[in-house]
Every structure is written in structure tokens, then in C-alpha cells.
Amino acid sequence: MTGSRMTEKTAGIRDVAAHAGVSQTTVSHVLNATPHTRVSEDTAARVxxxxxxxxxxxNRFARGLRTHASDMIGLVTEEIATTPHAGRIILGAQEEASRRNLTLAIINSELNPDPEVDSAQVQAFLDRQADGIIYATVYHDEIVAPENLRSRPAVLIGARDASxxxxxxxxxxxAGAAAVVEMLVAKGHRRIGFAASVEDVPATRGRLLGYQQAMQAAGLPNDDLVAFGSADARGGYAATLELLDREPTAVFCYNDRMAMGAYRAAGERGLVIPADLSVVGFDDQAPIPDSLFPTLTTVTLPHYEMGAWAVSTLASLLHGKDEEALLAAHPTVLACPLLERESVAPPRSAALL
Incomplete structure (x- = not known):
């Protein structure tokens, strides 16, 4: 057609209502997830x-003019966007946001040694009319949120709010660390060493506590079976050499990078994994577990699930479907599943019984 372009008619809310056999109001309620409306699940599915x-x-622009909502949520991260784990958090958040027709914007902030959160990154999202904000940190058990973070619905990943x-x-x-000890005990291990991290972060404290509590619950001594090192292969190597002088049958490492060092230490002492020494890591940090020989038994962190949970919960808060005070009073804790591969076997003493 000369001088003009053929255009395809875009379906509107009236077309959807006619196709589903419902009112336009019902369509609006379903597609906008309007809270406190009585629409059956069958009708909603049909719409x-x-x-x-x-x-x-x-039409998000038109809806925004009516509701003052941008359909955008902000994710502020403290350096986790540059860590090996953050991709799963972001992926979980992005896929959940897409499922809910929300736009996810991300700002990567510097690691904050102070538990009081810097308000500048939060304000950047507020200035862009974000409907809600997710703040993710790996450094603190507890943070002090600035007032501007409380001005919109918000959710935290990795820390609880002090207030x-x-x-x-x-x-x-x-619980993830305790599960490792319980698994090793079930296989017959009694001398279980822990290559711990010297970094003062929540993961260090949680994993050491889980190890100690599980050892005590099994009636096993552990005072001489903990060695500390940096949270990398060099630290794992040094800590494992120290532990091997105390004759453990298994070494549980703070993370997979330390487990790499444990493999080297075992090899230098002429020990075969897992026949002479079982080794377990934590984090399931790709590609380490599948790249080691034998493949590394480890614990996986629920990064994807935390990202998805944060977006899902924030969306529910935006629509008034969840009780914010109740959720805040009882932080959600997600399981860290144990992934058994090839680096664990019963100790030789148990195999001879």
C-alpha cells in the first residue's frame, strides 16, 4: 500500500473480556492483581x-498515570553482583519479575563495612519512581535501614532489619553445615575436621556453629579439629595441613575454594580422596565441584530461590496481599541442600568392620 503502512490491530481489554466471557472490570482485576477482589481461580485462569x-x-504508561505505579522494582546489591554467586540471585529475581510483568532495575553498590545502609543508592531508585526496593547484602547479620528505604515496600536479602x-x-x-556433619557421621566418620574461614561474615559464624552443634549432638569431640584460614585455596591448603596432623578421616571446608586447597594438601600427604580422606565443601560454586577429581560433595546456597522469593514477596506487599509486619518479625530462612558427589566414602576403619 503506497504512502501508508499496514498495521495489525492490538488487542485491548475489551477484546480480552469478550473472549473470556467476563466484564472488563474482571479482566482489569485479574491482570492487575487487584487486592481484595472476589474472582474465582477458574475465571482468573480463563482471563x-x-x-x-x-x-x-x-499499556503501562496509561496505567501508571491512573495508579501512580511504575511497575518497576529496584535491586540494590552490595558487591554481590561481582561475586560468583550473585548471578543466581539476579536470575531468580529477573525471572520472577518477568512472570509478574514487572521491570527489575539493578544498582551494584560497594561493600559497606558499616551496618547502617547508605541511603544514596536507595534514593536513586526512589527518584526513578520505583514501586518497591530489594536490598541485598552478604556482610552483616543485621542492618540498619535508612528512612528512605522505609518509605516504600522493601525486602532484604541476606540480612535482617535491626528494627x-x-x-x-x-x-x-x-543447618546446611549441620547436615554435612550428620551425613559424615552416618557414613561412620568420627574424626571430622573443619577448615574454617577467618572472614567475619554471617556465613563464617553460621557454618562454624552448625558444625559445632552437630558434632556435640553426635557426642563427638571437636575442640582440636577446627583450623582457620583465608577463604580461598591457599587458606584451605594451610588449614587442611594443620588438620591432617590431628588425623581426621574427613575434612569439611568452609567453601569450595578452600576444598581445592584441601585436595592439594591431601595429595601432598599421599592420601587418596575419598578412600583415605573424605572432603566436603560449601557453596556449590561452579565450576569447582565438577572440575575436581573426584567430584566434590558440597552444599548449595539457595541464591536463585532468594532472588525469586524477594520479588514475589515484594509484589505481594505492593498489592496488599501479605502482612508486612508479620513477615518482618519472622525472617524467612531457606534451606541449603547437600549435594553428594564422589568425594565422600566411609572411613577405612568403618569399612573393615
Whole structure:
């Protein structure tokens, strides 16, 4: 057609309503997740199916003018965007945001040694009219949130709010470490060493506590079976050499990088993993566990799940579907599953019984 372009008609809310056999108001309630409305799940499913079939896309600009909502949420991270683990947090948050038709924007902030959160990065999102904010940190058990973070619905990843007013999600580091000890004990190990980190972060304290509590629960001494090192291969190597002088049958490492050092230390002492020494890591940091020989038994952190939980919870708060005070009073703790590979076996003493 000369001088003009053929355009395809875009489906509107009226088309979706007609296709689903419901009112336009019902369509609006379903697609905007309007709180406190009585729409059956069957009707809601029919509306969503009609919208999908017709290719309906909401006019976010028009909706924003009506509701003063931007459909954007902000994620502030303290250096985790440059760590090996952060990609899973971001992926979980992005995929959950996409599922809910929300835009996720990310600001990577410097690691903050002070538990009082810098308000500048939060304000950057407020200036851009973000509907809500997720703040992620790995340095503190507890943070002091600035007033501007309390001005919008907010969720924390990796730390709890000192005032108990902001919902938070954290990995269960203690239970993850305890599960390692319980698994090793079940295989017959009694001399279980722990190559601990010298870094003063929540993971250090949680994993050491989990190890100690599980050892005590099993009636096993552990005072001489803990050695400290830097949270890398060199630190794991040094700590494991120290532990091997105390004749453990298994070494549980603070993280997978330290486990790399444990493999080297075992090799230098002429020990075969797992026949002579079982080794376990923590973090499931790709590609380490599958790159070691034998492959490393380790604990995985729920990074993806924490990112998805944060967005899901924030979306519910924005729509008034969750009780913010109750969520804040009881931070959510997600499990750290144990992934058994090839680096663990019963000790030789148990195998001879």
C-alpha cells in the first residue's frame, strides 16, 4: 500500500473480556492483581488464557498515570553482583519479575563495612519512581535501614532489619553445615575436621556453629579439629595441613575454594580422596565441584530461590496481599541442600568392620 503502512490491530481489554466471557472490570482485576477482589481461580485462569491467546499487553504508561505505579522494582546489591554467586540471585529475581510483568532495575553498590545502609543508592531508585526496593547484602547479620528505604515496600536479602520492620530472606547456613556433619557421621566418620574461614561474615559464624552443634549432638569431640584460614585455596591448603596432623578421616571446608586447597594438601600427604580422606565443601560454586577429581560433595546456597522469593514477596506487599509486619518479625530462612558427589566414602576403619 503506497504512502501508508499496514498495521495489525492490538488487542485491548475489551477484546480480552469478550473472549473470556467476563466484564472488563474482571479482566482489569485479574491482570492487575487487584487486592481484595472476589474472582474465582477458574475465571482468573480463563482471563489469563484469553489475554495470552490474543497477545494482549497492558499499556503501562496509561496505567501508571491512573495508579501512580511504575511497575518497576529496584535491586540494590552490595558487591554481590561481582561475586560468583550473585548471578543466581539476579536470575531468580529477573525471572520472577518477568512472570509478574514487572521491570527489575539493578544498582551494584560497594561493600559497606558499616551496618547502617547508605541511603544514596536507595534514593536513586526512589527518584526513578520505583514501586518497591530489594536490598541485598552478604556482610552483616543485621542492618540498619535508612528512612528512605522505609518509605516504600522493601525486602532484604541476606540480612535482617535491626528494627524488625522490613521482611528478609536468608540462607540457613547453620543447618546446611549441620547436615554435612550428620551425613559424615552416618557414613561412620568420627574424626571430622573443619577448615574454617577467618572472614567475619554471617556465613563464617553460621557454618562454624552448625558444625559445632552437630558434632556435640553426635557426642563427638571437636575442640582440636577446627583450623582457620583465608577463604580461598591457599587458606584451605594451610588449614587442611594443620588438620591432617590431628588425623581426621574427613575434612569439611568452609567453601569450595578452600576444598581445592584441601585436595592439594591431601595429595601432598599421599592420601587418596575419598578412600583415605573424605572432603566436603560449601557453596556449590561452579565450576569447582565438577572440575575436581573426584567430584566434590558440597552444599548449595539457595541464591536463585532468594532472588525469586524477594520479588514475589515484594509484589505481594505492593498489592496488599501479605502482612508486612508479620513477615518482618519472622525472617524467612531457606534451606541449603547437600549435594553428594564422589568425594565422600566411609572411613577405612568403618569399612573393615
Amino acid at each position: 489469563r488464557a484469553a489475554a495470552e491467546e490474543l497477545g494482549y499487553r497492558p 524488625g520492620s522490613i521482611p528478609a530472606v536468608m540462607p540457613d547456613e547453620r
